[in-house]
Amino acid sequence: MKYIDEFRDPEKAQRLLHLIHKRSTHPVRLMEFCGGHTHAIFKFGLRQLLPCTVTLLSGPGCPVCVTASSDLDRAIAMAHLPGVIVATFGDMMRVPGSNGTLQDAKAQGADVRMVYSSLDALSIARANPDRPLIFLAIGFETTAPTVAAAILQAQEEDVDNFFILSLHKLTPPATKAILDAGEVNLSGIIGPGHVTTVIGADSWNFLPNDYGIPCAIAGFEPLDILWAIYALVDMIEAHTPAVSNRYARSVRPEGNRRAQELMDQVFQIGPAEWRGLGVVPSSGLLLREQYRAFDAALHFPVQISPSQEPAGCRCGEVLRGVTEPPQCPLFARVCTPEHPIGPCMVSSEGACAAYMQYSEA
Amino acid sequence: MCLAVPARILSIEGQEAEVDFSGVRRRISVALTPEARVGDYVVIHTGFAISVLDEAEALETLKLFQELDEFTAQMLQDTDNPVSQSAPNHELSGK
Ligand code: SF4
Numbered sequence: 001m002k003y004i005d006e007f008r009d010p011e012k013a014q015r016l017l018h019l020i021h022k023r024s025t026h027p028v029r030l031m032e033f034c035g036g037h038t039h040a041i042f043k044f045g046l047r048q049l050l051p052c053t054v055t056l057l058s059g060p061g062c063p064v065c066v067t068a069s070s071d072l073d074r075a076i077a078m079a080h081l082p083g084v085i086v087a088t089f090g091d092m093m094r095v096p097g098s099n100g101t102l103q104d105a106k107a108q109g110a111d112v113r114m115v116y117s118s119l120d121a122l123s124i125a126r127a128n129p130d131r132p133l134i135f136l137a138i139g140f141e142t143t144a145p146t147v148a149a150a151i152l153q154a155q156e157e158d159v160d161n162f163f164i165l166s167l168h169k170l171t172p173p174a175t176k177a178i179l180d181a182g183e184v185n186l187s188g189i190i191g192p193g194h195v196t197t198v199i200g201a202d203s204w205n206f207l208p209n210d211y212g213i214p215c216a217i218a219g220f221e222p223l224d225i226l227w228a229i230y231a232l233v234d235m236i237e238a239h240t241p242a243v244s245n246r247y248a249r250s251v252r253p254e255g256n257r258r259a260q261e262l263m264d265q266v267f268q269i270g271p272a273e274w275r276g277l278g279v280v281p282s283s284g285l286l287l288r289e290q291y292r293a294f295d296a297a298l299h300f301p302v303q304i305s306p307s308q309e310p311a312g313c314r315c316g317e318v319l320r321g322v323t324e325p326p327q328c329p330l331f332a333r334v335c336t337p338e339h340p341i342g343p344c345m346v347s348s349e350g351a352c353a354a355y356m357q358y359s360e361a
Numbered sequence: 362m363c364l365a366v367p368a369r370i371l372s373i374e375g376q377e378a379e380v381d382f383s384g385v386r387r388r389i390s391v392a393l394t395p396e397a398r399v400g401d402y403v404v405i406h407t408g409f410a411i412s413v414l415d416e417a418e419a420l421e422t423l424k425l426f427q428e429l430d431e432f433t434a435q436m437l438q439d440t441d442n443p444v445s446q447s448a449p450n451h452e453l454s455g456k
Contacts, residue, residue, distance in 0.1 A: 003367040003402055003414055004383070012426045019429060036365070089407070117408025119390060139407070142365070146409040149392045194365045197404065197412045220365075223426060249419040250404055250412045259393045259411065 003249070007221030016226040017049050024053045024233045029185060031321050033175060034192035035062030035349025036220055042358035044222040054229065057184065057321040058351035060174050060276060061192055063139045064091040065319055065343040065350050068273040069307040071167050072097040075136050077302035078165070079110040084300070085128060087121035088136040090114045091347040094340060098308045118143075118150035125154070125162040134296045137164040141198045144168045144285055145259035148266035151287075151294050163296035166285055169272050171195050172203055173283035177274075179211055184321045188232035190225070191217035193247045198263075200255025201245045208241035219247040266291050275309075275343065276316030313342035318351050325352040332356060365406040367414060370399050380405065 032038055038058045041047060047056055060066050076097050079086040086102065093103045093114060106112040111131075115121045118135060125133035137147045147164060154162040171192060179186065191204050196217045207215040214235035218228035224247060231244040245251050263285070272284025287295045309316070312330050317323035325331050325344065335341035337356055344350035348357070368380035368387070376392045380403065387405075391397045394410040403410035 001402070001416055001419060002383070003419060006419070006423055009426075012429075015429055016426070117390075119408055142406050142411060145393055145411075146390075146407050149390065149409065194404065194406055194411060227422070227426075246422075248422065249415045256393060256412060258395060262393070 004221065007219065007223045009223065013222050013226055016223065016230055020054065020226065020230050020233055021051045023230065023237060024051050025237065027053045027055070028187040028233060028236050029055045029057060030188045030190055030229065030232055031057045031059045031178075031184070031186050032190040032218075032225075033059040033061040033171060034190075034195065035065070035347065035351075036194065037061070037190055037192070037218060037225060038351050038354050039349055040220050040222070040225060042354040044225075045358065046222060046225060050229070054233065056190075056229075057186070058318065058354075059178065059321055060274065060319040061140070061171065061195075062319075062344065062347050062349040062351070063143070063169065064089075064095055064347040065315060066169060066174075066274045066276065067092070067095070067138050067167055067343070068275050069097055069309055070273065070304065071165070072102075073099070073304045073307050074297075074302055075134075075165060076100070076102060076105050076110075077304050078134055078296065078300050079105045079112050080108075081300060081302070083131045085111045085113060085124060085131055085133045086136065087113045087115045087124055087133060089116075089138065091349075092136055092138065094346045095343045096310050096341065098305070118147045119153070122150045122154055122159065122162055125159050126157075129159075129161060132161050132163055132300070134300065135162070135164045136167065138167045138169075140169055140171050140192075140195050141263070142194045144267060145198060145256075145263045148262040151266050151291060152262065154294065155291075160293070163294055163299060164287070165296040166267070166287055167272075168267070168285040169274060170269070170283045170285070172199075172206065173280055174274060174277060176206070177277050177280045177283070178320055179213075181320070186213060186321075187236050188213055188241075189215045190228050190232070191215045191243070193217060193219045193224070193250060196247070196255070197250045197252075198256050198259045200253055201243055201251050202253045203255070204243045208243060212241055214241040214244065216244045217247050217251050219250065274319075276319035310341045313344075315342035315344040315350075315352070318344050325355040328352070365404045365411065367402050368405050370397055370401050370403060370410075373397065373399055378410070380410075 121135040216228035267285035344352040
């Protein structure tokens with residue numbers, strides 16, 4: 001068991017597809033919250049294989065994409081402060097803010113470094129004890145515990161030049177915000193497999209209970225995704241909305257308790273600004289009082305002018321599932337992966353990049 | 362950055378582990394999965410294991426796909442059978 005090829009068997013995929021075709025009689029609109037699912041759905045060409053009754057919509061689950069322009073502008077301003085080192089995940093480097101990208105800031109002399117993990121950022125802080133290191137802490141419930149772990153380690157080792165700009169976002173409140181806005185008529189949600197590994201399948205019970213729509217938690221291989229789509233179609237056809245865990249090898253009803261404890265120890269819930277959704281109450285994570293020593297926002301206040309969205313970019317609508325990337329007038333003409341105008345074209349989890357890369361264009 | 366992948370644990374030292382990502386070796390943290398043991402497959406996200414994959418559950422899912430195979434094979438031969446009413450209930454909720 002290697003947990004990859006077994007879940008890519010084309011013959012089994014064929015059979016699952018056949019089952020979906022047979023079971024689906026009514027048109028349904030399913031949203032995959034997670035950018036990882038968007039990427040996989042395009043990579044394996046699943047959209048074209050589904051019956052015409054099943055429409056898939058991409059959601060806001062790309063952490064780079066949902067980072068607000070104003071937060072990116074703040075990060076860029078911090079990078080220009082004397083002595084500061086900014087560490088960030090790779091995708092953030094190329095996202096255009098109001099005046100250029102972090103990569104541009106680097107070209108202008110700012111010290112911006114790409115890291116793979118929060119612990120890499122902590123290592124840079126350790127190696128440069130005289131300079132403040134600011135880690136751009138973006139990401140959902142999957143990343144937040146890893147940042148909490150780095151903070152606790154920094155505290156234990158008395159590393160006093162490690163700071164984070166907490167831009168973490170929580171997925172259930174964003175899903176609620178999309179449903180409450182009522183702009184897209186959704187029949188079911190493909191639940192994010194790795195976020196749910198952390199928060200637990202039970203966290204999605206509000207979908208059937210409060211909104212009457214089913215949720216199927218999916219892994220990231222083609223069979224996992226088809227299996228979840230079948231579950232959703234089946235529950236919709238049978239009028240029995242529930243939370244169905246189709247990624248049981250990683251997701252437990254209660255989630256990863258250890259990860260939740262660390263997150264809860266270091267962070268408290270607060271409002272967050274999302275690109276496309278605006279400020280969503282209780283959808284972000286702020287450092288708790290006793291960890292304020294690590295808060296970059298507190299220790300490096302910067303003035304920024306009102307932020308501007310890239311002219312003509314419709315990322316906000318794409319993230320809400322209201323607009324499909326090819327409907328954006330800039331798509332593929334002006335905005336390409338080589339010259340991205342908006343974040344949805346930068347990140348491999350962004351819907352615009354997925355469309356381009358696996359060419360429905 | 363959310364594209365987490367399964368990897369096998371080769372060795373563990375404190376909160377650090379060496380893993381094998383289909384041939385590529387890397388050091389990761391097991392701070393979020395204290396239950397992880399050498400030989401386990403874990404899901405890695407930004408340098409941390411976030412879950413230990415449950416082999417029994419994986420085998421169960423694959424077995425269900427196998428049963429689907431047999432069911433659909435039977436169904437393909439028997440086209441008069443209205444499938445929407447005879448589909449087996451593979452509901453896994455509550456797991
Ligand atoms: S194609 Fe480019 S400009 Fe248009 S919405 Fe996507 S990222 Fe924005």
